[in-house]
Amino acid sequence: MYVTTEYDDIRIPVANKRGQINEKPETIAKYNEFMSGVDRQDQLLAIYPCERKTLRWYLKLAIHTFQLLFINSYKMYNKYSGKPKMTLYDYRLAVINELLPEKNTAVSVPTGPSRAKTSREVPHKISKITERNSKGNIKRKMCRMCSKSQKIRRDSMWHCETCIDKPGLCFECFDEFHLSI
Structure with missing residues:
Protein backbone atom coordinates (compact mmCIF):
# COMPACT_ATOMS: atom_id res chain seq x y z
CA MET A 1 0.00 0.00 0.00
CA MET A 35 15.80 2.88 -5.19
CA SER A 36 19.44 2.38 -4.28
CA GLY A 37 21.88 2.73 -1.43
CA VAL A 38 20.03 2.82 1.86
CA ASP A 39 16.89 1.04 0.63
CA ARG A 40 18.90 -1.84 -0.87
CA GLN A 41 21.12 -2.04 2.20
CA ASP A 42 18.12 -2.18 4.54
CA GLN A 43 16.66 -4.91 2.34
CA LEU A 44 19.86 -6.98 2.64
CA LEU A 45 20.12 -6.35 6.40
CA ALA A 46 16.58 -7.61 6.92
CA ILE A 47 17.46 -11.06 5.51
CA TYR A 48 19.67 -12.01 8.50
CA PRO A 49 18.60 -9.92 11.50
CA CYS A 50 20.97 -10.11 14.47
CA GLU A 51 19.50 -7.63 16.91
CA ARG A 52 17.82 -9.05 19.98
CA LYS A 53 15.76 -7.40 22.70
CA THR A 54 18.10 -8.40 25.49
CA LEU A 55 21.23 -6.78 24.08
CA ARG A 56 22.53 -3.54 25.46
CA TRP A 57 22.34 -0.55 23.11
CA TYR A 58 26.10 -0.48 22.51
CA LEU A 59 26.08 -4.16 21.49
CA LYS A 60 23.23 -3.49 19.06
CA LEU A 61 25.22 -0.60 17.62
CA ALA A 62 28.38 -2.71 17.28
CA ILE A 63 26.51 -5.61 15.63
CA HIS A 64 24.68 -3.26 13.27
CA THR A 65 27.99 -1.61 12.30
CA PHE A 66 29.56 -5.02 11.70
CA GLN A 67 26.61 -6.03 9.51
CA LEU A 68 26.93 -2.82 7.48
CA LEU A 69 30.63 -3.49 6.96
CA PHE A 70 29.85 -7.07 5.95
CA ILE A 71 27.24 -6.01 3.39
CA ASN A 72 29.62 -3.40 1.99
CA SER A 73 32.34 -6.04 1.63
CA TYR A 74 29.80 -8.32 -0.12
CA LYS A 75 28.92 -5.56 -2.60
CA MET A 76 32.60 -4.79 -3.22
CA TYR A 77 33.43 -8.48 -3.72
CA ASN A 78 30.70 -8.87 -6.34
CA LYS A 79 31.74 -5.67 -8.09
CA TYR A 80 35.55 -5.95 -8.12
CA SER A 81 36.52 -9.62 -7.70
CA GLY A 82 36.12 -10.55 -11.37
CA LYS A 83 34.53 -13.83 -10.29
CA PRO A 84 30.88 -14.79 -10.84
CA LYS A 85 28.53 -12.98 -8.47
CA MET A 86 27.73 -14.76 -5.24
CA THR A 87 24.49 -14.70 -3.32
CA LEU A 88 24.61 -13.16 0.13
CA TYR A 89 24.09 -16.62 1.67
CA ASP A 90 27.03 -18.16 -0.23
CA TYR A 91 29.21 -15.16 0.60
CA ARG A 92 28.40 -15.50 4.31
CA LEU A 93 29.29 -19.21 4.19
CA ALA A 94 32.56 -18.49 2.38
CA VAL A 95 33.59 -15.85 4.93
CA ILE A 96 32.64 -18.09 7.86
CA ASN A 97 34.62 -21.01 6.37
CA GLU A 98 37.67 -18.78 5.96
CA LEU A 99 37.44 -17.43 9.52
CA LEU A 100 37.00 -20.82 11.19
CA PRO A 101 40.15 -22.80 11.97
CA GLU A 102 40.96 -25.71 9.69
CA LYS A 103 39.15 -28.75 11.03
CA ASN A 104 40.89 -32.02 10.38
CA THR A 105 38.27 -34.73 10.50
CA ALA A 106 40.72 -37.52 9.84
CA VAL A 107 40.23 -40.51 12.10
CA SER A 108 43.54 -41.72 13.47
CA VAL A 109 44.24 -45.42 13.02
CA PRO A 110 47.42 -47.03 14.30
CA THR A 111 49.70 -47.73 11.35
CA GLY A 112 52.44 -50.22 10.92
CA PRO A 113 55.71 -49.49 9.12
CA SER A 114 54.69 -51.28 5.90
CA ARG A 115 50.99 -50.39 5.87
CA ALA A 116 49.69 -48.09 3.11
CA LYS A 117 47.39 -45.21 3.94
CA THR A 118 43.71 -46.08 4.07
CA SER A 119 40.73 -43.78 3.55
CA ARG A 120 40.55 -43.37 7.34
CA GLU A 121 43.97 -41.73 7.46
CA VAL A 122 43.24 -39.22 4.69
CA PRO A 123 41.76 -35.91 5.92
CA HIS A 124 38.16 -35.59 4.79
CA LYS A 125 36.57 -32.26 4.04
CA ILE A 126 32.95 -31.48 3.32
CA SER A 127 32.40 -29.45 0.15
CA LYS A 128 29.49 -28.07 -1.82
CA ILE A 129 28.40 -30.01 -4.90
CA THR A 130 29.24 -28.01 -8.01
CA GLU A 131 27.67 -30.26 -10.65
CA ARG A 132 24.54 -28.89 -12.28
CA ASN A 133 21.56 -30.64 -13.82
CA SER A 134 20.00 -29.90 -17.22
CA LYS A 135 17.97 -26.99 -15.77
CA GLY A 136 21.11 -25.35 -14.38
CA ASN A 137 20.29 -26.12 -10.73
CA ILE A 138 22.88 -27.61 -8.38
CA LYS A 139 22.52 -31.39 -8.20
CA ARG A 140 21.59 -32.77 -4.81
CA LYS A 141 22.52 -36.14 -3.36
CA MET A 142 20.65 -38.14 -0.77
CA CYS A 143 22.39 -38.10 2.63
CA ARG A 144 23.79 -41.57 3.06
CA MET A 145 23.65 -41.62 6.87
CA CYS A 146 20.11 -40.22 7.19
CA SER A 147 18.76 -42.81 4.78
CA LYS A 148 20.72 -45.67 6.38
CA SER A 149 20.38 -45.01 10.11
CA GLN A 150 17.24 -42.87 10.45
CA LYS A 151 15.36 -44.30 7.44
CA ILE A 152 14.50 -40.83 6.13
CA ARG A 153 15.27 -39.25 2.78
CA ARG A 154 17.16 -36.00 3.15
CA ASP A 155 18.65 -34.35 0.08
CA SER A 156 21.91 -32.53 0.59
CA MET A 157 23.99 -30.20 -1.56
CA TRP A 158 27.17 -31.28 0.28
CA HIS A 159 29.43 -34.28 -0.21
CA CYS A 160 32.87 -35.59 0.75
CA GLU A 161 35.36 -34.94 -2.07
CA THR A 162 37.95 -37.33 -0.61
CA CYS A 163 35.79 -40.46 -0.43
CA ILE A 164 35.85 -42.72 -3.48
CA ASP A 165 32.17 -42.48 -4.44
CA LYS A 166 31.71 -38.90 -3.11
CA PRO A 167 28.70 -39.72 -0.91
CA GLY A 168 26.07 -37.08 -0.24
CA LEU A 169 26.13 -36.07 3.44
CA CYS A 170 24.50 -33.40 5.56
CA PHE A 171 26.55 -31.44 8.12
CA GLU A 172 25.13 -33.40 11.05
CA CYS A 173 26.10 -36.77 9.56
CA PHE A 174 29.55 -35.93 8.16
CA ASP A 175 31.63 -36.87 11.25
CA GLU A 176 29.44 -39.85 12.10
CA PHE A 177 29.84 -41.25 8.58
CA HIS A 178 33.64 -40.99 8.70
CA LEU A 179 33.82 -42.62 12.11
CA SER A 180 31.84 -45.59 10.82
CA ILE A 181 33.91 -46.34 7.70
Whole structure:
Protein backbone atom coordinates (compact mmCIF):
# COMPACT_ATOMS: atom_id res chain seq x y z
CA MET A 1 0.00 0.00 0.00
CA TYR A 2 1.23 3.48 -0.76
CA VAL A 3 -0.03 7.03 -0.42
CA THR A 4 1.24 9.80 -2.67
CA THR A 5 0.14 13.02 -4.28
CA GLU A 6 3.15 13.30 -6.57
CA TYR A 7 2.02 10.86 -9.25
CA ASP A 8 -1.33 10.05 -10.84
CA ASP A 9 -2.87 6.65 -10.33
CA ILE A 10 -1.93 5.25 -13.74
CA ARG A 11 -0.20 2.04 -14.76
CA ILE A 12 2.87 2.19 -16.96
CA PRO A 13 4.72 -0.63 -18.79
CA VAL A 14 7.98 -1.67 -17.10
CA ALA A 15 10.53 -4.27 -18.28
CA ASN A 16 12.04 -6.62 -15.71
CA LYS A 17 15.55 -8.17 -15.77
CA ARG A 18 14.43 -10.88 -18.19
CA GLY A 19 12.94 -8.38 -20.64
CA GLN A 20 9.33 -9.23 -19.85
CA ILE A 21 7.02 -6.23 -19.83
CA ASN A 22 4.53 -5.81 -17.00
CA GLU A 23 2.34 -2.93 -15.99
CA LYS A 24 2.95 -1.31 -12.62
CA PRO A 25 1.56 1.78 -10.90
CA GLU A 26 3.67 4.81 -11.76
CA THR A 27 4.51 5.39 -8.08
CA ILE A 28 6.00 1.90 -7.69
CA ALA A 29 7.88 2.14 -11.00
CA LYS A 30 9.46 5.46 -9.99
CA TYR A 31 10.38 4.14 -6.54
CA ASN A 32 12.06 1.05 -8.06
CA GLU A 33 13.86 3.23 -10.62
CA PHE A 34 15.46 5.44 -7.99
CA MET A 35 15.80 2.88 -5.19
CA SER A 36 19.44 2.38 -4.28
CA GLY A 37 21.88 2.73 -1.43
CA VAL A 38 20.03 2.82 1.86
CA ASP A 39 16.89 1.04 0.63
CA ARG A 40 18.90 -1.84 -0.87
CA GLN A 41 21.12 -2.04 2.20
CA ASP A 42 18.12 -2.18 4.54
CA GLN A 43 16.66 -4.91 2.34
CA LEU A 44 19.86 -6.98 2.64
CA LEU A 45 20.12 -6.35 6.40
CA ALA A 46 16.58 -7.61 6.92
CA ILE A 47 17.46 -11.06 5.51
CA TYR A 48 19.67 -12.01 8.50
CA PRO A 49 18.60 -9.92 11.50
CA CYS A 50 20.97 -10.11 14.47
CA GLU A 51 19.50 -7.63 16.91
CA ARG A 52 17.82 -9.05 19.98
CA LYS A 53 15.76 -7.40 22.70
CA THR A 54 18.10 -8.40 25.49
CA LEU A 55 21.23 -6.78 24.08
CA ARG A 56 22.53 -3.54 25.46
CA TRP A 57 22.34 -0.55 23.11
CA TYR A 58 26.10 -0.48 22.51
CA LEU A 59 26.08 -4.16 21.49
CA LYS A 60 23.23 -3.49 19.06
CA LEU A 61 25.22 -0.60 17.62
CA ALA A 62 28.38 -2.71 17.28
CA ILE A 63 26.51 -5.61 15.63
CA HIS A 64 24.68 -3.26 13.27
CA THR A 65 27.99 -1.61 12.30
CA PHE A 66 29.56 -5.02 11.70
CA GLN A 67 26.61 -6.03 9.51
CA LEU A 68 26.93 -2.82 7.48
CA LEU A 69 30.63 -3.49 6.96
CA PHE A 70 29.85 -7.07 5.95
CA ILE A 71 27.24 -6.01 3.39
CA ASN A 72 29.62 -3.40 1.99
CA SER A 73 32.34 -6.04 1.63
CA TYR A 74 29.80 -8.32 -0.12
CA LYS A 75 28.92 -5.56 -2.60
CA MET A 76 32.60 -4.79 -3.22
CA TYR A 77 33.43 -8.48 -3.72
CA ASN A 78 30.70 -8.87 -6.34
CA LYS A 79 31.74 -5.67 -8.09
CA TYR A 80 35.55 -5.95 -8.12
CA SER A 81 36.52 -9.62 -7.70
CA GLY A 82 36.12 -10.55 -11.37
CA LYS A 83 34.53 -13.83 -10.29
CA PRO A 84 30.88 -14.79 -10.84
CA LYS A 85 28.53 -12.98 -8.47
CA MET A 86 27.73 -14.76 -5.24
CA THR A 87 24.49 -14.70 -3.32
CA LEU A 88 24.61 -13.16 0.13
CA TYR A 89 24.09 -16.62 1.67
CA ASP A 90 27.03 -18.16 -0.23
CA TYR A 91 29.21 -15.16 0.60
CA ARG A 92 28.40 -15.50 4.31
CA LEU A 93 29.29 -19.21 4.19
CA ALA A 94 32.56 -18.49 2.38
CA VAL A 95 33.59 -15.85 4.93
CA ILE A 96 32.64 -18.09 7.86
CA ASN A 97 34.62 -21.01 6.37
CA GLU A 98 37.67 -18.78 5.96
CA LEU A 99 37.44 -17.43 9.52
CA LEU A 100 37.00 -20.82 11.19
CA PRO A 101 40.15 -22.80 11.97
CA GLU A 102 40.96 -25.71 9.69
CA LYS A 103 39.15 -28.75 11.03
CA ASN A 104 40.89 -32.02 10.38
CA THR A 105 38.27 -34.73 10.50
CA ALA A 106 40.72 -37.52 9.84
CA VAL A 107 40.23 -40.51 12.10
CA SER A 108 43.54 -41.72 13.47
CA VAL A 109 44.24 -45.42 13.02
CA PRO A 110 47.42 -47.03 14.30
CA THR A 111 49.70 -47.73 11.35
CA GLY A 112 52.44 -50.22 10.92
CA PRO A 113 55.71 -49.49 9.12
CA SER A 114 54.69 -51.28 5.90
CA ARG A 115 50.99 -50.39 5.87
CA ALA A 116 49.69 -48.09 3.11
CA LYS A 117 47.39 -45.21 3.94
CA THR A 118 43.71 -46.08 4.07
CA SER A 119 40.73 -43.78 3.55
CA ARG A 120 40.55 -43.37 7.34
CA GLU A 121 43.97 -41.73 7.46
CA VAL A 122 43.24 -39.22 4.69
CA PRO A 123 41.76 -35.91 5.92
CA HIS A 124 38.16 -35.59 4.79
CA LYS A 125 36.57 -32.26 4.04
CA ILE A 126 32.95 -31.48 3.32
CA SER A 127 32.40 -29.45 0.15
CA LYS A 128 29.49 -28.07 -1.82
CA ILE A 129 28.40 -30.01 -4.90
CA THR A 130 29.24 -28.01 -8.01
CA GLU A 131 27.67 -30.26 -10.65
CA ARG A 132 24.54 -28.89 -12.28
CA ASN A 133 21.56 -30.64 -13.82
CA SER A 134 20.00 -29.90 -17.22
CA LYS A 135 17.97 -26.99 -15.77
CA GLY A 136 21.11 -25.35 -14.38
CA ASN A 137 20.29 -26.12 -10.73
CA ILE A 138 22.88 -27.61 -8.38
CA LYS A 139 22.52 -31.39 -8.20
CA ARG A 140 21.59 -32.77 -4.81
CA LYS A 141 22.52 -36.14 -3.36
CA MET A 142 20.65 -38.14 -0.77
CA CYS A 143 22.39 -38.10 2.63
CA ARG A 144 23.79 -41.57 3.06
CA MET A 145 23.65 -41.62 6.87
CA CYS A 146 20.11 -40.22 7.19
CA SER A 147 18.76 -42.81 4.78
CA LYS A 148 20.72 -45.67 6.38
CA SER A 149 20.38 -45.01 10.11
CA GLN A 150 17.24 -42.87 10.45
CA LYS A 151 15.36 -44.30 7.44
CA ILE A 152 14.50 -40.83 6.13
CA ARG A 153 15.27 -39.25 2.78
CA ARG A 154 17.16 -36.00 3.15
CA ASP A 155 18.65 -34.35 0.08
CA SER A 156 21.91 -32.53 0.59
CA MET A 157 23.99 -30.20 -1.56
CA TRP A 158 27.17 -31.28 0.28
CA HIS A 159 29.43 -34.28 -0.21
CA CYS A 160 32.87 -35.59 0.75
CA GLU A 161 35.36 -34.94 -2.07
CA THR A 162 37.95 -37.33 -0.61
CA CYS A 163 35.79 -40.46 -0.43
CA ILE A 164 35.85 -42.72 -3.48
CA ASP A 165 32.17 -42.48 -4.44
CA LYS A 166 31.71 -38.90 -3.11
CA PRO A 167 28.70 -39.72 -0.91
CA GLY A 168 26.07 -37.08 -0.24
CA LEU A 169 26.13 -36.07 3.44
CA CYS A 170 24.50 -33.40 5.56
CA PHE A 171 26.55 -31.44 8.12
CA GLU A 172 25.13 -33.40 11.05
CA CYS A 173 26.10 -36.77 9.56
CA PHE A 174 29.55 -35.93 8.16
CA ASP A 175 31.63 -36.87 11.25
CA GLU A 176 29.44 -39.85 12.10
CA PHE A 177 29.84 -41.25 8.58
CA HIS A 178 33.64 -40.99 8.70
CA LEU A 179 33.82 -42.62 12.11
CA SER A 180 31.84 -45.59 10.82
CA ILE A 181 33.91 -46.34 7.70
